[in-house]
Amino acid sequence: xxxxxxxxxxxxxxxxxxxxxxxxxxxxxxxxxxxxxxxxxxxxxxxxxxxxxxxxxxxxxxxxxxxxxxxxxxxxxxxxxxxxxxxxxxxxxxxxxxxxxxxxxxxxxxxxxxxxxxxxxxxxxxxxxxxxxxxxxxxxxxxxxxxxxxxxxxxxxxxxxxxxxxxxxxxxxxxxxxxxxxxxxxxxxxxxxxxxxxxxxxxxxxxxxxxxxxxxxxxxxxxxxxxxxxxxxxxxxxxxxxxxxxxxxxxxxxxxxxxxxxxxxxxxxxxxxxxxxxxxxxxxxxxxxxxxxxxxxxxxxxxxxxxxxxxxxxxxxxxxxxxxxxxxxxxxxxxxxxxxxxxxxxxxxxxxxxxxxxxxxxxxxxxxxxxxx
Numbered sequence: 413x414x415x416x417x418x419x420x421x422x423x424x425x426x427x428x429x430x431x432x433x434x435x436x437x438x439x440x441x442x443x444x445x446x447x448x449x450x451x452x453x454x455x456x457x458x459x460x461x462x463x464x465x466x467x468x469x470x471x472x473x474x475x476x477x478x479x480x481x482x483x484x485x486x487x488x489x490x491x492x493x494x495x496x497x498x499x500x501x502x503x504x505x506x507x508x509x510x511x512x513x514x515x516x517x518x519x520x521x522x523x524x525x526x527x528x529x530x531x532x533x534x535x536x537x538x539x540x541x542x543x544x545x546x547x548x549x550x551x552x553x554x555x556x557x558x559x560x561x562x563x564x565x566x567x568x569x570x571x572x573x574x575x576x577x578x579x580x581x582x583x584x585x586x587x588x589x590x591x592x593x594x595x596x597x598x599x600x601x602x603x604x605x606x607x608x609x610x611x612x613x614x615x616x617x618x619x620x621x622x623x624x625x626x627x628x629x630x631x632x633x634x635x636x637x638x639x640x641x642x643x644x645x646x647x648x649x650x651x652x653x654x655x656x657x658x659x660x661x662x663x664x665x666x667x668x669x670x671x672x673x674x675x676x677x678x679x680x681x682x683x684x685x686x687x688x689x690x691x692x693x694x695x696x697x698x699x700x701x702x703x704x705x706x707x708x709x710x711x712x713x714x715x716x717x718x719x720x721x722x723x724x725x726x727x728x729x730x731x732x733x734x735x736x737x738x739x740x741x742x743x744x745x746x747x748x749x750x751x752x753x754x755x756x757x758x759x760x761x762x763x764x765x766x767x768x769x770x771x772x773x774x775x776x777x778x779x780x781x782x783x784x785x
Contacts, residue, residue, distance in 0.1 A: 475654060478654070479659075487499065488502065493552070495552060498564060500568055510577075512580065513540075513577045513579045515565070516540070516541075516581075517608075521652055531776045541564075547656075566596060594690075594694045603699040607766075609703075610743065611683065613683075623714045646769055689743075692754070696750075757774075
């Protein structure tokens with residue numbers, strides 16, 4: 413029998429992180445990119461593996477220096493249910509009479525607004541809320557339906573003695589904005605939808621393929637952010653990005669910090685029949701919608717990194733998503749006879765889904781104009 417040489421073993425840290433890399437690639441992409449764009453099918457989110465024991469063992473103790481939060485906001489936690497606390501960021505402007513509440517997209521935390529929020533602190537007391545299920549807020553087993561998540565927001569307002577506010581929400585936060593407007597009209601001054609859609613019928617359509625991060629992309633926070641910018645068209649700030657990731661002792665990205673089953677529960681809750689189509693005529697508060705136009709002729713950034721078979725699948729399925737988006741924006745125009753007409757601004761294709769980051773100039777200008785007394 414021919415002898416087989418024993419494999420050369422790397423040191424324990426290298427063994428651990430090399431073993432985790434291939435698992436991290438698929439989980440990270442599903443949790444960080446596709447779900448964030450509201451383009452991931454529900455079943456894909458539900459099927460993604462939860463962070464394994466090797467990653468969980470690290471907790472959040474191995475954070476790169478860049479993850480240190482140096483923003484001057486004030487951080488507090490508000491209890492919204494037994495054992496459930498939400499992180500609330502106070503970005504400033506407490507002396508102002510009016511309040512602006514910033515709500516995040518799926519998988520994000522309020523730190524996504526660290527740079528954006530200061531644009532409004534001259535006129536508003538600005539706060540941001542990280543919804544339940546996503547760090548640093550609590551991660552309970554349930555309470556991810558639209559009604560509960562909206563009540564959480566009201567409880568934060570009560571804790572901060574905010575009687576009425578304007579709200580700006582990104583992506584999935586559209587479900588919370590609409591319920592606030594319909595169920596809590598006295599608490600709402602104005603609503604701003606930042607590429608935030610009524611998702612009740614979104615996941616009935618075939619979806620487009622995503623791409624996994626490579627091993628090189630997950631070697632560090634910097635390489636991860638570079639890949640995210642290349643593949644999504646957006647580079648998020650360090651603190652927000654770090655809170656969504658688990659790092660190893662060498663600084664490599666091991667996994668997504670937020671379990672995919674949380675996103676699956678939230679996505680299930682925004683779909684009909686659990687969450688019926690919004691009756692826009694019931695929402696009397698003035699509303700502004702700023703949307704990034706989709707076009708069947710303009711590909712998403714990650715398209716160019718797909719294999720030919722996946723590009724063909726993308727080409728078949730993307731026109732249906734474009735049609736859904738245009739129909740959803742058309743429905744946004746509905747209004748009651750006595751209610752104010754909605755204001756809609758559509759940025760050219762393909763503006764990044766995170767338009768408040770990539771087109772901050774346009775979004776701030778339109779929001780200031782709309783939110784003016």
